[in-house]
Amino acid sequence: MLNAPRLSIRHGRLIDPASGQDAVTDLHLADGRVLAIGDAPAGFQPDRTLDAHGLIVCPGFVDLCARVREPGLEQKATIASEGRAAAASGVTTLCCPPDTxxxxxxxxxxxxxxxISKQHGLVRVLPLGAMTQGLDGKSITEMAALKLAGCAALSQADRPVRDTQVQRRALEYAATFGLPVFLVPLDPELSAGGCAHEGIVGTRLGLPGIPEAAETVAVARDLALAEQTGARIHFRGLSTARGVEMLAEAQARGVQASGDVALHQLVLSEHDLEHFDANCHVIPPLRTYADQAALRAALAEGVLTALCSDHQPHDADAKLGPFPETAPGLSGLETLLPLALRLVADGVLDLMGMIERLTIGPAAILERADLGRLAPGSKADxxxxxxxxxxxxxxDTWISQGRxxxxxxCELRGRVSWTLLGGRIVFER
Structure with missing residues (x-):
């Protein structure tokens, strides 16, 4: 990797939720770190100055779920292609699920x-280690070795463990090594074969349904096991009102549980399936307006502490065919910021709160105090x-390999001007 230059970012509105800073000021960077905020140190001569007048300057975003598809699925995307998309989206750290x-x-x-991610130097990729061998839900992995190899947390991607005894042992083992466990709250039997929310819209369209209970049954089981084992769990991609209500109840009892929500769940609903657009085929499915309102409220109240892209790039063929037969997932990195800004426009969060749930919120879930903040001495992300x-x-302007x-x-509002990773400019519009 190239050495980081000495940079000054001048006249921007600096927002850092970790310190509560919100002011028009200057930011000075050297050796990949934040050197000073406000006046430059005596004798400091930047190699380059960026004029951020009228712009927001904040910590680089931390995305808890973005598939880069490499190794093994390079026909869909690569670390290089999605690194470029992440950099153009203000994302400096992303978590890669283990289903490579x-x-x-x-x-x-x-x-x-x-x-590979260090070779390209565009984004910090944190792999999530599998809870079970081959994600088979049967044999627990060597979690200590995965942690030593740099895995930030454990996950089953979107393949829940069916055997509750195996799930319990995995959580106990993870707790021993202080590893957070990312869980997709979806009961595999109740959701089998479904592609839409089980409700009036899905029924009218003739689409196989996934009921609310597919989420709430899984949430209930995993909260009970977290309480039993003392493990720290994180629900990746909650989608229902009842699901976040159960999480809030458990948090009030002191259970070590957190949750995030994918941004598309906050701006789309089951009604967006009306034209059978396969790009709206996501799991968990797009839910009701009432669920969307509850998710927004849980975000505002701090029950959900992170926003996520749930980025799943696919090749074109994966989205061809009848709706239920297409591959679920959407390419979400490049719409992360504008969709988050819609929450500000709608009065769900203020700008500080929005940035918090894209930076220090997800960093805290990962227990990474070195990410998501801009203070003297911190990483210059x-x-x-x-x-x-x-x-x-x-x-023609889309960067991700998955379109x-x-x-x-669509016309969106909010766009990244520069992204810096460790003090190096990795994206410049």
Missing amino acids: RPVIDNPAVARLIHQ VCVFDPEAVWTVAP NTPFMG
Whole structure:
């Protein structure tokens, strides 16, 4: 990696939720770290000055779930292609679920992902180690070895453990090594074969349904096991009102449980399936307006402490065919910021609160105090964005290898101007 230059970012509105800072001021960087905020130290001569007048300067975003598809699924995306998309989106750290090929169930795969991401130097990729060998839900992995290899947490990706005894043992083992466990709250039997929310819209469209109970049954089981084992669990991608209500109740009792929500769940609903757009085929499915309102409220109240892209790039063929037969998931990195800014426009969060749930909120879930903040001495991971910039999502400006977005052709507000990773400019518009 190249050495980081000495930089000054001048006249921007600096927002750092970790310190509560919100002021128009200057930011000075050297040796990959924040050197000073406000006046430059005596004798400091920047190699380059960025004029951020009228722009927001904040910590680089931390995304808890973004698939980079490498190794093994390079026809969908690569660490290089999605690193470029992440950098253009203000994301400086992302978590990669373990459903690569081979699965991240041994230290060698985790180290390979670290090595490739460092070679490209566009985004910090934190692999999530598999809870079970091959994600089979039967044999627990060597979690201590995965932690030593740089796995930030444990996960089953979207393949829940069916055997509750195995789930319990896995949580006990993870607790021993102080590893958070990311859980997708979805009962595999109740959700089998479904592609839409089980309700009036899905029934009218003739789409196989996934009931609310598919989420709440899984949440109930995992909260009970977390309480029993003392493990620290994180619900990755809650989608129902009852699910977040159960999480809030458990948090009030002191259970070590957190949750996030994918941004598309906050702006889309089951009604967006009306035209059978396969890019709206996501798991968990798009739910009701009432669920969306409850998710927004839980975000505002701090029950959900992170926003996520749930980025799943696909090749074009994966989205062809009848709706239920298409691959679930959407490409979400490049719409992360504008969709988050919609929450500000709608009065769900203020700008500080929005940035908090993209930076220090997810960093705290990972127990990474070195991420998501801008204070003297901290990593110089910086996002500079224009909250008023209006742009149209178009194929010729789309960066991710996966073009499976339901927002293609839509006009969005909010765009990244610069992204810095460890003090180096990795994206400049």
